[in-house]
Amino acid sequence: MTTETISIGIAGATGYAGQELIRLAARHPGVTVTHAMASGATDTPRALPGFGGIWDGEVTPLSIDRLAEDTQAVFMTLPDEVAAEVGPELVARGVRVFDLAGTFRLRDREQRRHWYPATPDLDVPAVYGLPEFARDALPSARLVACPGCYPTAALLALRPLADAGLIEGDVIVDAKSGISGAGKAPSERTHFSERHGNVAAYGVLGHRHGVEIEQELGRQVTFTPHFVPLNRGILETIYARTGSGVTDAAIADTFAAAYAEAPFVRITGDALPEIKHVAHTNFCDVGWRIDTASSRLVLVACLDNLVKGAAGQALQNLNLAFGLDEATGLR
């Protein structure tokens, strides 16, 4: 049997998510990295340090024309205003686009105006690509808005319970994130000496991932991200109230049903997840504890922000979009 691989492009290949995409795509048997491009049109072509023997290509300047001519699918990790131009243009020229930044995630224009002020007026229909809940929509999607790293963990933990009516009222998502989530541009807040031995909350009561979780969950969310001194991984501790009479078994059954066919969601029950078990994998692990007397439910979810929270999930979306096995290249 002859297998033709899917020709892909990566726009924004030098950041951490872009590099992880190259690393994963290079060993994905169903794709070929035809172009890995910088986020600017004038960047100098160059090899990626440390990629010898893994991927020996060069990162070239951004070119919509070359992407449109040579690729079937493009992954974008670009600044908002660049993505807003490149994405629709590629779609118009027949390329399927998987956006890893936030530009296309929020459906409400007022929310976009507030949280993505560079790109409020998009009207390209995008599929919100949380693959476990988008399997039906992905095969025909032209533009896939891959979820944020924080929303991915929160939604995988909360959506089945919310859909089943097991939780009531608002929820609190307290997230602890490694520093690679802040990207590759040096700054005071990503300076080693500022983060080592340190923990800090940021974006308290005002982070756009909170709005994204609210959009997908349809209920009020208090979201607090924190930087903790590690590189890769997010752990979220989620506080909710169940309806009265909801049992531990009901939670377990709901998760089991929701993720029976999901290769990358591992329900750990009361053996609560830890980042070390998901780092460098495409898994999202979800566990919980419940106090039935007070209806207090505490969920813990974790994932690797660069894999299931970014590059791995984008490839999982591509697999589903192109009819491959969902797990291809991601084990």
Added chain:
Amino acid sequence: MTTETISIGIAGATGYAGQELIRLAARHPGVTVTHAMASGATDTPRALPGFGGIWDGEVTPLSIDRLAEDTQAVFMTLPDEVAAEVGPELVARGVRVFDLAGTFRLRDREQRRHWYPATPDLDVPAVYGLPEFARDALPSARLVACPGCYPTAALLALRPLADAGLIEGDVIVDAKSGISGAGKAPSERTHFSERHGNVAAYGVLGHRHGVEIEQELGRQVTFTPHFVPLNRGILETIYARTGSGVTDAAIADTFAAAYAEAPFVRITGDALPEIKHVAHTNFCDVGWRIDTASSRLVLVACLDNLVKGAAGQALQNLNLAFGLDEATGLR
């Protein structure tokens, strides 16, 4: 003016809190470390590695008699059942005792039976030594139960607001702790390779510090501690609801009034605290954000678990108990 220093003993001097006590006491102008003892009666006397030029004494075997004969005050960081024997005996012999473990903190016998099964039947009256709220009781206290590291941060953030009636209902305390809080005994959970690059929740819906916070606060608390990969420091993110109409200014005024005379509580307002600013100090920093539309209040409190959460706070209690300036030796 002649100043006589207070002769102190440290029972349990080889653990992290005990070592920090020696380090602080060695430069405290009002105390002399007369005895630093191990937690067992048969330990071999030995110097502490790295203490040359800081404190050149030896840690000797535990001896109630020698403590009773030679010291005015003893700090205990001992196993529960040992503390339950040593503490009352020393008090009976006229020594003032500052306990840094948990044995004497819970007032309710049923709770003690559950959380400190080795020592349920104590009936020595102890002062709960959160110094900012125990200034009046300390001068006459014979036995001071120094608060846990987690409760210290939570109570300093919550008590003024609770006392002023500004918050309603239950609260959630999500704590991120450095690993020194787990003590000096090697174990799988404190093994470097298990904690590096990792975050994990523990004691979910069942940690005795949650009960301690509830005791002091008089309301329901959901408490979740986490290990994060750093050595010293705790940061707590606390979720509460205010009464309707409670403003940011009301919160600020309440804190300002509560801590006007407190040298070690720094109210940072909306510049949220970070562990790096309190590490190796006796400060507890408290900040917050409020969303008045939803009455959602998020507090952030942090401290160094070995200083304000243990050794520093114990010395602060001693200062107040013996009539010294509260900050002596702790700047």
Added chain:
Amino acid sequence: MTTETISIGIAGATGYAGQELIRLAARHPGVTVTHAMASGATDTPRALPGFGGIWDGEVTPLSIDRLAEDTQAVFMTLPDEVAAEVGPELVARGVRVFDLAGTFRLRDREQRRHWYPATPDLDVPAVYGLPEFARDALPSARLVACPGCYPTAALLALRPLADAGLIEGDVIVDAKSGISGAGKAPSERTHFSERHGNVAAYGVLGHRHGVEIEQELGRQVTFTPHFVPLNRGILETIYARTGSGVTDAAIADTFAAAYAEAPFVRITGDALPEIKHVAHTNFCDVGWRIDTASSRLVLVACLDNLVKGAAGQALQNLNLAFGLDEATGLR
């Protein structure tokens, strides 16, 4: 074409090297993990935490009989005295053995008596399995002594130069290692709070890996390992003297010739290697700087101690021993 996979066993599967072996072997297309066994005969069978979806087997008690009956090759990460019994027995029963501990590495009995006192009297002929220099010997090897993590990096950097006569006299190997190299057993020296923010030399002028390097290099070596606060990875800074007139180009040419066919040695020239580029890979990166005026040569070599320094290299040896492509399952 029908491919039958090689049936392998792992004896000592619960340590860090053993777990890494399972992880790598699980996705190696040419092998099947038939048995993963603990290092003791009485351990309780159990799943490995975090391995769901990666390898869903159970670690069972150690059994020479079952290994001998069911497997073609066994990887051993066992205590010396156990390895000394299990290894020869398996070889005698026709199983090919790849030992990852040190028992079979030293050829000199006096040295073994000193450094491996539990196992001085072995007389099973073992191939020293540094694959880049053992390609010819591996196909017929019955017992392969896989090199230590420290010697692997040192030898890959030094052997081509020594063989070509470019360096003179003794060498100094100053090694910086992540803590996973110390294994999985909790101890004071692997306690998180002892290692975080800390660097310490150990085994100075008396570490058995120094002897191992000397054996393979045939010259005097001063070897100093250090623990640095990270989990995976070793970087070695190596100090040597070149003969007079040796140029940078001569070094470069020698490396290029030595490793022209080596898929896992990357010569980086004066772009000196860093651990981040080799972590979680089977690469060993080698770079150098030379001061021709003083004939001073500084080499830098690094690798992941659990992959190229242990599990990956063992699989690389298996690939060569069984006639597979050297890189199978290791990209």
Added chain:
Amino acid sequence: MTTETISIGIAGATGYAGQELIRLAARHPGVTVTHAMASGATDTPRALPGFGGIWDGEVTPLSIDRLAEDTQAVFMTLPDEVAAEVGPELVARGVRVFDLAGTFRLRDREQRRHWYPATPDLDVPAVYGLPEFARDALPSARLVACPGCYPTAALLALRPLADAGLIEGDVIVDAKSGISGAGKAPSERTHFSERHGNVAAYGVLGHRHGVEIEQELGRQVTFTPHFVPLNRGILETIYARTGSGVTDAAIADTFAAAYAEAPFVRITGDALPEIKHVAHTNFCDVGWRIDTASSRLVLVACLDNLVKGAAGQALQNLNLAFGLDEATGLR
């Protein structure tokens, strides 16, 4: 007794060494921080985050006039070209200057031209302020060039042995440094995600601290610094050859004699130093191992780069320069 404190200024107060100076000076009983200034004349005055209750002043714009008028001593942590202007001007106006940067350290103009190209033509006589070897010169010094962090550890370990003729030939200094040594300006090499889990050599065979050690030691030095993933602290492993017949006892005696009166050098013998014992202190710990058969000597020295390697040592120099007890404010 009335004690007047010394009025000091800090020029370059916002960097890590500058902040540490403020922290130490604030509790030094013999000095008053009259001015803490930024490194530029146009910086906006501002408080230092986290310094509330420690030092409540503001960092003001750099002003030579105000320093000259109001202070008796100035500590400089300034860019080379600024230091070259400010230092001599202050000296000319009667202020004693302690420079923590490198500008004034090298005595040879050719070396300065190469390593400090912005400031080759200085001719202000400076005392090289390694206090353990500059006690006699400091009381009359007008300009003190405080040693670099790396040279401080290397020289404290090597100078007594070199002076006593116990070592022969060149030496190798392999240094492992925390990241705070790279300063406060964000850059790719100080980016958290680049350094976490990573070790890298830099400045190999070409770092100006190597030249500085050579100047003070009078022999050839191969110096290799490395970044290791921690914040504060340097550990140096030093390789030398002793003359034949030099014994362990001879080394011990030489150190004992050299540092009998030195409060901040701790000779640890064969209990090799570790960074954790010196972090946040002004100690430099030195230990060693010797193989008399091969005359190989391995020394290990460590210190906190921001204290004994910078701010603490500068204050130690001030103490000696102004006739205070050497250890004032530094215990």
